[in-house]
Amino acid sequence: MTSTTKVEERTLDSLLRLDRLPHIWCPGCGIGPAVGCFIRAVEDSGLNPDKIALVSGIGCTGRVAGYVKLDSFHTTHGRALPFATGLNLGNPDLNVVVFSGDGDLLAIGGNHLIHAARRNMDMTIICLNNFNYGMTGGQMGPTTPLDARSNTSPYGNIEYPFNVPYLVAASGATYVARWTVLHARQLEWSIAEAMIKPGFSFIEVLGPCPTLYGRMNKQPKGMDTMHHYQEKSVVKNGADPKDVGITAEGPIVVGKFVDIERPTFWEQCKLVIDRAQAKKNE
Amino acid sequence: MSENGVLCGTFFMNGDVACAEGAISAGCRFFAGYPITPATEVAERMSERLPYVGGVYVQMEDEIASMNAVLGASWTGRKAMTATSGPGFSLMMENLGLGVMLETPCVLANVQRAGPSTGLPTLVGQGDMMQARWGSHGSYEIIALVPSSPQEMFDLTITAFNLSERYRVPVLMMSDEAVGHMSEKVVIPQIAPEELVNRRRPHGGQEQYLPYKPDEDLIPPMAIVGEGYRFHVTGLTHDERGYPAMTAEAQDQLVRRLADKIRLNKKDIIRYEEVEVEDAEVIVCAYGISARIARLAVRQARAEGMRAGLLQLITVWPFAEDRIRELAQQVKAFVVPEINYGQIVLEVERCAAGKANTLLVAHMGGSVHDPQTILQAIKEAVR
Amino acid sequence: MGIKEIRIAGFGGQGVVLSGQIVGQAASIYDDGFSTLTQNYGPEARGGSCTTEVVISDEPIGYPYVQNPGVLIILSQEAYDKYRNGLSSEALMIIDPDMVKPDPSQTPAPLAIPATRMARELGRVVVANIITLGFLVAVSDIVSPEALKNSVLTSVPKGTEEFNAKAFETGYSYGLEQGKRSEVPDG
Known part of the structure; x- marks a missing residue:
């Protein structure tokens, strides 16, 4: 006689590819906590995971697609958004999430970002911002604060970074928020809210990169960056996005900045289809 | 309609x-x-x-x-x-x-x-x-x-x-x-x-589905998003599960299969059209708009008593290498007109492998060949 | 029948390309032959000069471009100056005399149809090209009048068929008054 032991499968585990663990992220990295928030948000949202598609680009955050047990696409550098656009328009019933890094979405993919926001594509973007390119070894990027050190700004960064919420809000996003991974509960709820809301929802998530950016900028441990978030962050829901730019000294304004209504691209597509069909029936 | x-x-x-x-x-x-x-x-x-x-x-x-x-x-x-x-x-x-x-x-x-x-x-x-x-x-x-x-x-x-x-x-x-x-x-x-052909869909249950496990013909069935397969795909080298596999062995297996699913099926894929090649001693090998012009030149060459034929490539990739190897045994030369400075001619030359000459009739673009220039090349090739 | 070539040239807005399409469609669909239409493209095709060319044959066409046109419809002075030279002596040139002042020494003299004026008299200047096409098939055998008329009727906007048919007849009658329907020389 054989006996079987039944182990309760935890819901959250069912959304992870456990056969791929351990993951590749460094100790203290912010991506793991952000993924945790996302997984719990999927649970909170009540959405059917079979109908969620997750798309990532390239980089440390680009690896998220490989660890979630959803239909998931690890695409090319910067191109998660146009790939997701094809998924969304090919099957508008899907709930499409793009989970990628600041370099991927804002530098090489920057043009796609503003145009996807302009069209109000029905998708949720989770942009993990750790202020540098991690996978390639800690180079400066379009979100690196002025004067910060990196492996390609050894004398201090001379470029002014994007104020990311301001950029996407100006481009037409209908939901814009920023949290740090320290704000785990708010982030989780924000992701759930964004996924349920139709239209282009963008959440900037600040997360530590102790191995590279942190080490070069006096935060050598993940906890150092978490302390920094704790000290410097200010929750200001409804803040004007133009006032939420980030500097090395802080403050870090977090909260939900934009939550407006505008027809999604698919709703506009349906108008076109209706007009064409009307012509057909003439 | x-x-x-x-x-x-x-x-x-x-x-x-x-x-x-x-x-x-x-x-x-x-x-x-x-x-x-x-x-x-x-x-x-x-x-x-x-x-x-x-x-x-x-x-x-x-x-x-x-x-x-x-x-x-x-x-x-x-x-x-x-x-x-x-x-x-x-x-x-x-x-x-x-x-x-x-x-x-x-x-x-x-x-x-x-x-x-x-x-x-x-x-x-x-x-x-x-x-x-x-x-x-x-x-x-x-x-x-x-x-x-x-x-x-x-x-x-x-x-x-x-x-x-x-x-x-x-x-x-x-x-x-x-x-x-x-x-x-x-x-x-x-x-x-x-x-109309439609992609092959998975034939097992969702639990057993492996996105890159090929069937015998080396082509894996394809799930589509939103149907509950919860598959993962990546541009990284991957195994049958679709998971990244960063090894030389996985690379060998994947890259070979991606190429071989085409190479081993080239007979099904390759398409060309032949005009009067049976007795030809010169064959014009052309494609697209240049093949139309070449057809005129071949007809004129025949009218002038030359044994010319046309091989019009309809697929250029994969390349009709077996057919060109065969024809190379028979002809003196291939004439290859193209609106570039020599691209497909390199493939023809490779397949002819010294058995027949190859003559490029290059045109840099902006217009099409004058049929006379192709005819001239046929004349040169017959000589 | 060998290869017949026609060039239609004027400026944007005269319906030059549509005229070419009507002729090409008439030849290949309604006369059951073969035809290839090409046209100039690019910045020069935006409101400025405009040319369309059709090659017509009873067998599939290899070379798609006009080399030695047997018929020219010339609707602007610029087009006249550009295409006047190098014509074969057998080529038939049709002009709108209100748009083109031909060189008096040109032999044979071009055939003239004041299509724009006639269209205005009919009530809509946009049908000038259809009048010209009616004229074309009265004075040449490039395509049959029946094929051309059918092609006109399926190419114009719905609801305007009757008016365009009238325009066609106007040009056709004017052409018949000019006398003989000449054979288009081979290209």
């Missing part, structure tokens, strides 16, 4: 429009593109026709985005395509490679103009033939078809979708400005459903 909005009948239309109609007839219901001369008319036609048949047209911010949107749409189960020309074709190369790696069926029409760079936007060229073969990085095989008339633009676009769905690989339509912009009679038949 039939009830479902798909065209049927005889029309006088240009090649770009015929390409769009071929796509509609093939079941294409998604187009993403960016305006570029001389391919714009494909997009314009699709923007009008797709909503009519319940499909989606989206104009993206550039060709990189267009190629990616096409790949995304294909994973939802739609037949999807884009159309472009040289500069846009260059921009699409990286993600053409993603399409190859993810084994994503789709069609990319390149209405070639003369390059390099901006070149002659409104005038004909055939300079992207090698780019079609080797343009994306890494080692891979691709399928490329070359139409020489608006009718072939229609017919071969259907073939392109069928091959793409069958082999799970992006298929290129290597047209050119002359064919894209010329208008001719195009007969659009009612296409029976059985004439």
Whole structure:
């Protein structure tokens, strides 16, 4: 006689590819906590995971697609958004999430970002911002604060970074928020809210990169960056996005900045289809 | 027009429009593109026709985005395509490679103009033939078809979708400005459903499904997004589960299979047309608009008593190497007219392997060959 | 029948390309032959000069471009100056005398039809090209009048068929008054 032991499968585990663990992220990295928030948000949202598609680009955050047990696409550098656009328009019933890094979405993919926001594509973007390119070894990027050190700004960064919420809000996003991974509960709820809301929802998530950016900028441990978030962050829901730019000294304004209504691209597509069909029936 | 909005009948239309109609007839219901001369008319036609048949047209911010949107749409189960020309074709190369790696069926029409760079936007060229073969990085095989008339633009676009769905690989339509912009009679038949190929779907349960476990023919069945398979795909080298596998062994297994699924099936894929090759001592090997001109030169050569024939390549990739090897035993020489400074001639020369001469009749683009220059080359070759 | 070539040239807005399409469609669909139409493209095709060319044959066409046109319809002075030279002596040239002042030394003299004026008299200047096409098939055998008329009717916007048919007849009758219907020389 054989006996079987039944182990309760935890819901959250069912959304992870456990056969791929351990993951590749460094100790203290912010991506793991952000993924945790996302997984719990999927649970909170009540959405059917079979109908969620997750798309990532390239980089440390680009690896998220490989660890979630959803239909998931690890695409090319910067191109998660146009790939997701094809998924969304090919099957508008899907709930499409793009989970990628600041370099991927804002530098090489920057043009796609503003145009996807302009069209109000029905998708949720989770942009993990750790202020540098991690996978390639800690180079400066379009979100690196002025004067910060990196492996390609050894004398201090001379470029002014994007104020990311301001950029996407100006481009037409209908939901814009920023949290740090320290704000785990708010982030989780924000992701759930964004996924349920139709239209282009963008959440900037600040997360530590102790191995590279942190080490070069006096935060050598993940906890150092978490302390920094704790000290410097200010929750200001409804803040004007133009006032939420980030500097090395802080403050870090977090909260939900934009939550407006505008027809999604698919709703506009349906108008076109209706007009064409009307012509057909003439 | 039939009830479902798909065209049927005889029309006088240009090649770009015929390409769009071929796509509609093939079941294409998604187009993403960016305006570029001389391919714009494909997009314009699709923007009008797709909503009519319940499909989606989206104009993206550039060709990189267009190629990616096409790949995304294909994973939802739609037949999807884009159309472009040289500069846009260059921009699409990286993600053409993603399409190859993810084994994503789709069609990319390149209405070639003369390059390099901006070149002659409104005038004909055939300079992207090698780019079609080797343009994306890494080692891979691709399928490329070359139409020489608006009718072939229609017919071969259907073939392109069928091959793409069958082999799970992006298929290129290597047209050119002359064919894209010329208008001719195009007969659009009612296409029976059985004439259209659809990708093979998974045949086991969702739990057992491995996205890259091939069937015997080396082609893996394809799940589509949203059906509960919860699959993962990546542009990284991957194993049968679709998971990244960063080893030389996994690379060997995957890259060989991606190429071999085309190579081992080349008899099914390769298409060409022959005119009076049986007794030929010189064969003109040509494709696209140049094949039409070559046909005139061959006819004139015959009229003047020369034993000339024509081998019109309809697929350039994979290349008709077996047939050219055979013909090389028989002929004195191959004459290869192309609107570039020598691309496909290199393949002909490789296959002729010294058994027959090869003569390039190069034209740098902006117009087509004068049939007389091809005739001159035939005369030289006979000598 | 060998290869017949026609060139239609003027400026944007005169319906030059539509005229070419009507001729090409008439030849390949309604006369059941073969035809290939090409046209100039690019910045020069936006409102400025505009040319369309059709090659017609009873067998599939290899070379798609016009080399030695047997018929020219010339609707602007610029087009006249550009295409006047190098014509074969057998080539038939049709002009709108209100748009083109031909060189008096040109032999044979071009055939003239004041299509724009006639269209205005009919009430709509846009049908000038259809009047010209009616004239074309009265004075040459490039395509049959029946085929051309059918092609006109399926090419014009719905609801305007009757008016366009009238325009066609107007040009056709005017052409018949000019006398003989000449054979278009081979290209």
